C-alpha cells in the first residue's frame with residue numbers, strides 16, 4: 027500500500043498532507059511523505075477553547091452514552107486496521123506485524139473503555155454521625171492534553187483518549203513532530219465515529235501539529251486540566267514542573283531501562299525468544315525495550331553464545347516486508363546516539379558485537395542497524411542511561427540479591443522481568459524487596475504489555491499510570507459528599523459548638 031491508497035482508505039483528506047512547511051519523512055527510505063501545515067498560536071488557542079467548551083456539554087452526557095462513541099471508534103479501528111497499521115509502519119518504521127499490533131492495542135483499549143463507561147464506580151462510606159450518609163463520586167475533570175512519542179504514534183494516544191472520552195473529558199493531542207500523519211488519520215476515524223454517533227459536541231478531539239512551542243502551549247494553558255505526556259526523561263523534567271506550577275495534573279510516562287534477570291533454573295530456549303522480541307523488536311525503540319540482561323554465571327556461557335547465534339540471523343530490512351523483523355531507526359540523530367553509546371560502552375570496558383549501519387546502499391536516506399550485544403564488566407554510566415536503540419548490555423551475577431540490586435540500580439523504573447522456574451526466586455523478585463519497577467514479569471520479557479493492567483513506572487519514569495486497572499481515576503475528579511437526612515446537626519469528632 028502506498029501513502030495515497032492508505033490515505034484514501036482512511037478517509038484522510040489528501041489536502042491536509044500537502045502545502046505546509048513541516049516535512050514528514052518515512053524512516054523506511056527517508057522519502058518525503060507529507061508537508062503539513064503547523065498550527066499557529068491562534069489555531070492552537072481555538073482548538074483548546076473548543077475543547078474547554080465541549081467539556082461543558084460532554085460532562086453532562088451519561089457515561090454509558092459516552093462509551094457508545096468509543097464503541098463506534100473501536101468499530102472504525104477494526105474496519106481500518108490494515109490501513110492504519112500500514113500507515114504506522116510507513117511513518118515510524120516498525121515492522122508491519124507490530125503496526126497491526128499497535129492498532130489492535132487501540133481496539134483493545136476501546137473495548138476496555140466501553141465496559142468501563144458503566145463501571146465508573148464510587149463508594150459508600152460509613153458515616154460516624156446518626157442520620158448521615160457519605161459517598162464518593164467521580165466526575166469528569168476537564169479538557170485533557172496528550173503529548174505522545176513517535177514510537178507508539180497511535181496506541182498511547184488511544185489509551186488516554188478512550189479513557190478520557192468515557193470519563194467525560196475532551197482531548198487535545200500533540201503528537202510527535204515525526205509522526206503527525208497517523209494522528210490526523212486517527213482524527214479522521216474519530217470524526218467518522220462522531221458522524222455515526224450523532225450529537226457529540228464539536229471540539230471533543232483535536233490534533234495540534236507543530237514542534238515544541240505548540241506542546242508548551244498545551245502544558246501552560248489553564249484550560250487544560252491534565253496533561254498526559256510520553257517521551258524522554260528530559261522532556262518530563264520540563265513538563266512536570268510547569269504543570270505543578272499551575273497545579274494541573276500530570277501523567278508522565280518517561281524513560282525506561284528495562285532488565286531481564288536470567289537465573290540458573292531458567293528455560294533458556296524461552297529466554298532467548300523473549301530476549302529477541304524485547305531487545306530487537308521495534309528496533310529497540312519501545313519504552314519497554316529490553317536494555318539490560320543480568321545473567322547468572324552458571325548459565326552465562328551457554329546463554330550468551332546462543333544469543334549471538336540468534337542475533338546473527340535476525341532479518342533486518344524494509345518493515346513493510348513481512349519477513350523482516352527489524353526496521354530502521356527513526357532518524358540520523360537516533361543512529362548517532364546509538365553509535366555514541368557504543369563508543370562510550372567500549373571505552374568503559376565493554377565488548378561490542380554488531381551495531382553497524384547496514385543497507386546504506388539500498389536506503390541511503392534511512393538508518394538500518396545491526397542490533398548490538400555488549401558484554402559489560404559492570405553497570406557503568408552508559409548502561410544506566412537509556413539509549414533509544416537496539417543495544418543490549420549483558421552483565422553477570424552470582425546471587426539473586428545481587429541481581430535484584432543491579433536491576434534496581436538505575437534511575438529509571440518502568441519494566442523488568444525474571445526468567446526462572448524456581449518459585450522462591452520468582453516470588454522474591456515480585457515482593458516488596460524485589461523489582462522496584464511499575465511492571466514486573468516472570469518468564470515474559472519486559473515489553474508487549476496488555477492493556478488491562480496499569481502501564482507506567484517509578485523514579486525517572488515519572489510515576490504516571492495509563493491504560494487499564496484504575497488508571498481512569500486520573501481523568502476524573504473525586505467528590506466526597508455527606509448528606510444529613512436527620513433533623514439534628516451532630517458534628518464530626520463529637521465537637522459540641524455552642
Ligand code: UN1
Pocket residue numbers: 131177178182256311312313314472473474475476
Ligand atoms: C511505549 O513504548 O511507549 O508494553 C509503549 C509495550 C506496549 C506499549 C509500549 N504495549 O511494549
